[in-house]
Amino acid sequence: MPYDGMGNYIESKADNTSDVIGFGDVGGIGQLIYHTFRFRDYEFEEGAGESWDLKPIVYKGMEPDLDKSNGFSGKELFREVYNLGRKINEFSEEKPYVDLIIEFCKDVAHPYYIDTVYSLMTDKQFDIADDGEMLERESLFSLSTFMHDLERFYTATQFYFALKKVCAGDGDDTFDLAQEGKFFEGLPFFEKYKHEENFQEYKLEKGEITPQQLLHEMIAEQKKTKHREQKEVTWFAREPFDYYEELREQLMDMIPDFHMRLKINPRNNQVVFAADVHSVFDICWYTLARMLVDFGPPEEGGRIRELNEGAIITCLHCAEAFIRDNNRQLYCKKVECQRAHNAARQRKYRANKKLAETKAKNKK
Ligand SMILES: [Zn+2]
Structure with missing residues (x-):
C-alpha cells in the first residue's frame, strides 16, 4: 500500500506526462499513473500457512531495472498476463508454473506494490547497500495470491473473447470452454444454454400440491438431471447470442471496482482524476x-x-493474445501461425477456383 511506516500517504513518483496512460490508450475512465520495473532474480521464502512467497534479490550489482519513461502499455501488460495464464493452464506445458511466473516477473514487470516500491527506489535517500534488504521485504508477494489473481483475470478475459466470438457467429470455441485446464476451472457461463430444460418454467405452484407430491416431483427432477448429464450434448439448445445481454451482465459483474480519486500532479500542481494502481492486475x-x-x-x-487497429484479439491458430496492426489481421506473427494463415488462404483460393470451374462447366 502507498503509505510509509508512519501511515502517511506517499505520492506516486510517476508523474511526468509520458507516465500518463491517456484516454486514447486505456482512457475514458480517468487516468492510470504507474511505472513498470523488473528485479533481476527471485528466491522462495516460506509464507503463511502452506503458501510460498517470492522475494526479489537486491544488492549492489543486482539493481532493479526501472522503466523511467516508456514502460509497458496497458494493452501490452494485458497481452503478457493473458498469455501467461494460458501457458500455465495448458496441459502440454512442461515448465512448472512458478518458473513461468518468475520468468514473467523478470521479463515483463514485478507484479505487486508497484507504486510504493517505485517511490521507494526513486527516493533521493534510497541507497541500495543500506536499503536493499528493506526493498526485498517491501516487494515480496505470495504465489497463491498471484495464482488467484491470475485465474480471476484469465477467466474473465477468456469469457470476453468467447462472447466476442459468439457475436461474430463463431460458437465452436465457446462450446468447450467449461473444460477444466491444468490449474484453473473452466468457464461455466455457457453451460446453461446447452440444456433446453433450463428454460422451461417451473410448473409447480406453492400450495397446489402436498409436501409428498412435491418430494416425488423433486426426485423425478433429480433423475431427469442425472439422465441429462449422461446424455452427450453436442450443441447448444439455445444460441448464446440470443442471451447476449444476460452474458454481458455476468462479464461486467466480474470486473472489480476501481478506486479513483483526485491527486495532485506535483510537477505542474494540477489536479488529475486518477486511479490507484497497486498491481499489474489492476492495469489489466x-x-x-x-x-x-x-x-x-x-x-x-x-x-x-x-x-480495431491496436485491438487485442486471440490468434486463430495458436489462441495467444496479440495486439493487431490492422483490422484484417487474424493470425499473430509467429512463423507457424503465418504458415497456418497461408495454408488457410491457399485452401480458400483452391476452393474458390474449383467453384468457378464448376460454374463455368455448368454454363456450357
Ligand atoms: Zn498465433
Missing part, C-alpha cells in the same frame, strides 16, 4: 474494462471499425 482489469466500453453492437460481432 482497467484495460479489459476499457475493451468492454468499446464493445460494439453484438450484431456486428462487437466490432467497432475505428478501434
Whole structure:
C-alpha cells in the first residue's frame, strides 16, 4: 500500500506526462499513473500457512531495472498476463508454473506494490547497500495470491473473447470452454444454454400440491438431471447470442471496482482524476474494462471499425493474445501461425477456383 511506516500517504513518483496512460490508450475512465520495473532474480521464502512467497534479490550489482519513461502499455501488460495464464493452464506445458511466473516477473514487470516500491527506489535517500534488504521485504508477494489473481483475470478475459466470438457467429470455441485446464476451472457461463430444460418454467405452484407430491416431483427432477448429464450434448439448445445481454451482465459483474480519486500532479500542481494502481492486475482489469466500453453492437460481432487497429484479439491458430496492426489481421506473427494463415488462404483460393470451374462447366 502507498503509505510509509508512519501511515502517511506517499505520492506516486510517476508523474511526468509520458507516465500518463491517456484516454486514447486505456482512457475514458480517468487516468492510470504507474511505472513498470523488473528485479533481476527471485528466491522462495516460506509464507503463511502452506503458501510460498517470492522475494526479489537486491544488492549492489543486482539493481532493479526501472522503466523511467516508456514502460509497458496497458494493452501490452494485458497481452503478457493473458498469455501467461494460458501457458500455465495448458496441459502440454512442461515448465512448472512458478518458473513461468518468475520468468514473467523478470521479463515483463514485478507484479505487486508497484507504486510504493517505485517511490521507494526513486527516493533521493534510497541507497541500495543500506536499503536493499528493506526493498526485498517491501516487494515480496505470495504465489497463491498471484495464482488467484491470475485465474480471476484469465477467466474473465477468456469469457470476453468467447462472447466476442459468439457475436461474430463463431460458437465452436465457446462450446468447450467449461473444460477444466491444468490449474484453473473452466468457464461455466455457457453451460446453461446447452440444456433446453433450463428454460422451461417451473410448473409447480406453492400450495397446489402436498409436501409428498412435491418430494416425488423433486426426485423425478433429480433423475431427469442425472439422465441429462449422461446424455452427450453436442450443441447448444439455445444460441448464446440470443442471451447476449444476460452474458454481458455476468462479464461486467466480474470486473472489480476501481478506486479513483483526485491527486495532485506535483510537477505542474494540477489536479488529475486518477486511479490507484497497486498491481499489474489492476492495469489489466482497467484495460479489459476499457475493451468492454468499446464493445460494439453484438450484431456486428462487437466490432467497432475505428478501434480495431491496436485491438487485442486471440490468434486463430495458436489462441495467444496479440495486439493487431490492422483490422484484417487474424493470425499473430509467429512463423507457424503465418504458415497456418497461408495454408488457410491457399485452401480458400483452391476452393474458390474449383467453384468457378464448376460454374463455368455448368454454363456450357
Ligand atoms: Zn498465433
